[in-house]
Amino acid sequence: MLSEESKKELEAALGKYPNKRSAVMDALRIAQKGNGGHLTKEDMDEIASMLEMRQVEVNAAAAFYTMYNIEKPVGKYHIQVCRNISCSLLGAEHLIKHMERTLGISTGGTTPDKRFTLSTVECLGSCGTAPMMQINDDYYENLTETRIDELLKTLK
Amino acid sequence: MEGLTEKPLTGHLKPDGEALDISEYEGYGGYEGLRKALRMGHSEIQKEVKEANLRGRGGAGFNTGLKWSFVPMGKDAPRPKYLVANADEMEPGTFKDRFLLERNPHLIIEGMIIASFAIEAETAFVFLRWEYTLAAKRMRRAIAEAYERGYLGRNMLGSGFNLDLRVHVSAGRYICGEETALLNALEGRRAVPRSKPPFPQTSGLWGRPTVVNNVETLSNVPHIITGGAEWYRKLSRSGDGGTKLFGVSGRVKRPGLWELPMGTTAREILEEHAGGMADGFSFRCLIPGGASTEFICEEGLDVKMDFDSVQKAGSRLGTGTMIVLDHTVCPIAALHNLERFFAEESCGWCTPCREGLPWVARLLGAIEDGEGEPGDIETLREHTRSLWVGKTYCALAPGAMEPLKSGLAIFREDFERHIREKGCPSKRERG
Ligand SMILES: Cc1cc2nc3c(=O)[nH]c(=O)nc-3n(C[C@H](O)[C@H](O)[C@H](O)COP(=O)(O)O)c2cc1C
Ligand code: SF4
Ligand code: FES
Numbered sequence: 001m002l003s004e005e006s007k008k009e010l011e012a013a014l015g016k017y018p019n020k021r022s023a024v025m026d027a028l029r030i031a032q033k034g035n036g037g038h039l040t041k042e043d044m045d046e047i048a049s050m051l052e053m054r055q056v057e058v059n060a061a062a063a064f065y066t067m068y069n070i071e072k073p074v075g076k077y078h079i080q081v082c083r084n085i086s087c088s089l090l091g092a093e094h095l096i097k098h099m100e101r102t103l104g105i106s107t108g109g110t111t112p113d114k115r116f117t118l119s120t121v122e123c124l125g126s127c128g129t130a131p132m133m134q135i136n137d138d139y140y141e142n143l144t145e146t147r148i149d150e151l152l153k154t155l156k
Numbered sequence: 157m158e159g160l161t162e163k164p165l166t167g168h169l170k171p172d173g174e175a176l177d178i179s180e181y182e183g184y185g186g187y188e189g190l191r192k193a194l195r196m197g198h199s200e201i202q203k204e205v206k207e208a209n210l211r212g213r214g215g216a217g218f219n220t221g222l223k224w225s226f227v228p229m230g231k232d233a234p235r236p237k238y239l240v241a242n243a244d245e246m247e248p249g250t251f252k253d254r255f256l257l258e259r260n261p262h263l264i265i266e267g268m269i270i271a272s273f274a275i276e277a278e279t280a281f282v283f284l285r286w287e288y289t290l291a292a293k294r295m296r297r298a299i300a301e302a303y304e305r306g307y308l309g310r311n312m313l314g315s316g317f318n319l320d321l322r323v324h325v326s327a328g329r330y331i332c333g334e335e336t337a338l339l340n341a342l343e344g345r346r347a348v349p350r351s352k353p354p355f356p357q358t359s360g361l362w363g364r365p366t367v368v369n370n371v372e373t374l375s376n377v378p379h380i381i382t383g384g385a386e387w388y389r390k391l392s393r394s395g396d397g398g399t400k401l402f403g404v405s406g407r408v409k410r411p412g413l414w415e416l417p418m419g420t421t422a423r424e425i426l427e428e429h430a431g432g433m434a435d436g437f438s439f440r441c442l443i444p445g446g447a448s449t450e451f452i453c454e455e456g457l458d459v460k461m462d463f464d465s466v467q468k469a470g471s472r473l474g475t476g477t478m479i480v481l482d483h484t485v486c487p488i489a490a491l492h493n494l495e496r497f498f499a500e501e502s503c504g505w506c507t508p509c510r511e512g513l514p515w516v517a518r519l520l521g522a523i524e525d526g527e528g529e530p531g532d533i534e535t536l537r538e539h540t541r542s543l544w545v546g547k548t549y550c551a552l553a554p555g556a557m558e559p560l561k562s563g564l565a566i567f568r569e570d571f572e573r574h575i576r577e578k579g580c581p582s583k584r585e586r587g
Binding site: 016017018019021022023024025026028029060061064065066067068083084085086088089090121122123124125126127128129130134137139 | 245246247248249250251253254285286287288289290322324325326327328329330341342343344345346347362403404405406407411412413447477479480481482485490493494497500501
């Protein structure tokens with residue numbers, strides 16, 4: 001179920017477009033945020049009825065766009081490491097392996113205490129300060145193994 | 157004039173990394189361009205921008221004023237019309253638009269307002285990448301400030317012109333940056349490209365005339381209006397007008413981003429601004445403008461970085477952010493990294509790209525891992541032909557083939573050794 005707050009946010013988003021279906025991307029993002037980072041089937045069905053769309057259309061949108069996590073909860077800290085060319089040239093693969101070892105999970109996994117999810121992402125527009133990663137909304141740049149170790153210790 | 161500088165995009169940025177707020181921006185002559193534009197006619201603005209020879213910074217280099225001139229005007233034109241700032245930046249190696257969004261949001265907003273006025277658009281969208289959350293925050297704040305001062309909304313500065321500016325947060329996928337796929341994404345549909353014609357300028361968002369411009373492109377517009385086309389053209393060292401945000405990433409001494417005259421040579425950017433190669437690393441080659449451009453080697457470094465010159469040199473200016481490969485990099489691994497990205501980001505709409513790109517990526521992976529076979533090089537070359545311009549529905553696949561096509565020629569020896577020696581020779585030598 002969408003929270004009252006999410007519904008209000010969605011109402012405001014509807015005003016941006018000349019028709020309801022165009023707000024589907026906003027709706028999915030708002031629902032995902034309200035849910036701690038993933039989408040549920042119920043939320044998507046509710047969005048479909050609010051926007052007068054078919055459920056299959058909403059599901060298809062959620063599946064096509066990569067930022068939506070369907071039925072796949074993420075940890076409190078979602079670590080996303082860029083693996084594209086500029087970061088890779090400066091050792092991104094080593095950093096990913098290092099984090100897999102430190103957290104004891106493989107890429108795509110979540111720690112048993114639900115604290116960390118480790119993923120890779122495509123270029124985050126920070127190539128001049130490579131290698132880099134994003135944890136939730138924040139950028140961490142010019143990374144080294146030591147910096148990562150220090151950082152992970154501060155995330156409780 | 158107060159605000160005119162040799163560096164119109166970055167001349168007055170705050171050293172602490174914060175965004176210029178509206179008072180600071182106005183203090184440097186901000187929104188003077190808008191006041192002047194509102195006194196000019198629509199066609200006069202279009203003409204000025206066209207004569208400035210501002211070319212699209214999204215990578216294709218189309219003349220911006222000319223693009224605007226295809227929008228139907230006057231009282232019989234379909235309405236409402238739309239303007240979209242393309243802030244979906246996701247081309248690997250490209251980090252220029254995020255910089256402008258975070259540091260100078262009012263410049264983008266002013267450019268958007270002038271562009272909207274020039275084409276009589278009443279609604280404008282910033283099509284923003286999901287992950288750019290800091291940019292979203294700063295952009296939203298700047299938009300609110302602009303509404304407060306009367307630069308947005310109804311009857312702007314008493315001109316009778318109305319404009320609403322909204323932020324649309326996208327949800328991932330490189331194809332969303334392609335301007336017609338972007339329109340589908342904004343409408344809440346699956347982001348696949350649309351066939352052209354009709355061009356967005358006549359039938360775009362919700363079937364209405366729409367202009368899509370890159371963030372950096374729009375940031376040039378206020379200064380063209382304040383300084384005039386002739387002043388703007390003279391900022392450049394070549395035929396294209398103005399300055400450009402050039403970037404360098406890879407093993408150089410000072411990776412980064414600089415606003416320099418259009419036509420600055422690749423060598424100057426690499427050696428003077430980026431400080432040359434980092435200690436212990438030597439230069440092998442570079443891709444000049446984001447992932448989907450062809451390699452340039454030592455003998456090509458004196459190329460002027462502008463759209464025509466780089467094209468003549470056999471590559472593309474693209475986004476103007478270069479990626480440098482040093483002598484320790486395995487070029488097969490680098491190409492594999494690039495093609496894996498493109499394969500995953502194929503939108504799946506047309507068969508050659510949907511099936512060809514994953515195949516290319518897998519073959520490169522196999523060669524990298526020592527499982528390549530002698531016929532593989534020819535198979536890869538065959539793909540660079542079958543996915544070339546005109547063979548696929550949009551420019552994603554041909555773009556993906558640019559580094560591969562030139563890479564196959566430049567790194568011929570590396571390809572052959574990987575296949576012959578069943579693995580990466582440089583990895584073996586390094587142990
Ligand atoms: C696959 C693909 C991705 C693109 N991504 C972007 C992008 O993120 N930002 C951008 O401005 N242009 C991008 N473009 C170019 C746009 O299609 C379009 O040419 C550009 O936004 C037009 O603006 P301009 O004339 O100001 O350059 C992309 C093109 C393709 C084929
Ligand atoms: S070339 Fe690739 S990205 Fe472009 S329409 Fe075809 S499948 Fe989609
Ligand atoms: S390649 Fe990693 S941020 Fe661009």
